Amino acid sequence: MTTYVLRRLALMVPVAFLVTIGVFMLIHLTPGDPALIILGEDRSPQAIAAIHQQLGLDQPLYVQYLIWLGHILHLDLGRSITTHQSVTTAITERLPATLELGAVALIWSLLVGIPLGTIAAVRRGSIADRLATGFTVGGVSIPNFFIGIVLIFALSVSLRLFPFGGYVPFIQDPFENLRHVVLPAIALGTAGAAINMRFTRSSMIEVLNNDYIRTARAKGASWRRVVFIHALKNALIPVVTIVGLQIGGIIEGAVVTETVFTWPGVGRLAVESILNRDYTVVQGIVLLAAFSYMFANLVVDVVYGWLDPRISFA
């Protein structure tokens, strides 16, 4: 197991290296000179040259990359071009809101996806199964920003049950915090719920066809006990993979959902930064998203092997 983890970590190194090159090149592919964005109206050649020197843009590209990589290794993502705030600080300030939204969305996706998938598998071919299967295709087909807008229209604008945007910190008012997080979490978690449902269903169908399930039934175990005690535990193993990837992809989903609900997280920061052409912040967020996704992949592989000992680590 340790060898496997070390081998996976070693394989991550060249990929991580390529990812850093890709993210670094982002700022250099960008049309326009960052110095002009920083300077605004004052665009004298001397001022531009001074900014170039300050940002290291007068150095050869590989030197700039190595300097940037050195800073990254010290968790220094540079400074925002527009606000001059440290990018690391800007991200860490916004991260708790994104993590909260991601966690609630994940809980929603599990609470909906797993029971629906189990029901669909146990009653395979029934109307419930057909409805649940329709939900899976629909859930991944409707854009999460559209789900958000429909929820705002139905539950905020029409019924006035929930606020249509904004954020209240949990410490300040736990109840208001939960009221604000419900709609964005449903919007963000619905596609995940559909995917979890689909995986649970197919995995459960496979497990229910196994000999040990037939044996359990033959020994007199009730159908409920067989499904919830014997089958579900094993059926959820493949779901772990997809849930792990959903955790790794929280920032991805948050980009749109946070914009719709004016949720002050990393996703909204990313969109604001793109529109303000604040590329150092964009660079930092893309790097964070890529590394959290890679890390989630690694954790998923390891957990999957730990849960299912038949998987070989050779």
Next chain:
Amino acid sequence: MSNAPALLTSQASIRRTRIQLLALGRTHPAVTFATALVALLFLVALLAPLISPHDPIAVNADDSYLPPLSPSHLLGTDELGRDLFSRMLWGARVSLPVAFVAVAVGLFVGGLIGLVSGYAGGVIDLLLMRFIDALLAFPALILAIAIVAALGPGLRNAMIAIGIVAIPGYARLVRALVLQLKQMEFITRSLGATPMRLIVRHLIPNLLNPIIVQISLSAGFAILAEATLSFLGLGAQVPTPDWGQMINSGATFLENDPWLAIVPGAAISLTVYSFNLLGDSLRDALDPRLRS
């Protein structure tokens, strides 16, 4: 001479694939239904200039905010008095070409990488797959957003970005299939053939079924990604009648004129649903393990 039975098997398998695809419509109603939906969408995109009752970008301030079922405006008008039904029809002319180009980029580049990687193996495989791993390290939408952020907002750059995002899926799929096929008897027995002949005559025809499924699913993703980029202001720009961009501007008027956001949202959902349904039903129909 000894190759004959194996080659016959190969040719028979290709013929069977063609027959299977034609017969699917009869045996799998879901495939027929999804194909009809997708065909209808293409027809709408093709005929939009002929069937649109109004110019989709013509501003008419006197007719702004007309509700659906108004005289001469079936789905009403937006804040600038533009006919929503016409804009919705023309939206298909934006979304479907984006999907087409993005899928073509992904299929061509990704397919080529997968084919070379799987066929050549060794160092070439190792290097190409690390490149693909690096692309896969980014969540798909984040990568698309990052590329558009670098290249600048706009429909053309959105197409390129979504196409790049689609590359790893095709590369991984084609490589895995080629590795599988390389072990098969009809391929190992055909090793006397030139690599080009082997690839064109034996490998590519056997890759078609899974690739058709992947094309349907990635077209759905491409439309969703384009709508998302446009919604965020990174794809199609004003006044292009784009569904994502229409939702963005319609969301401002949700309290009094919800249809401005709901109509284009429904159009995106239906389009993506059609492609996903086509991909899913084709996969179910073509995968022998799922057929039972």
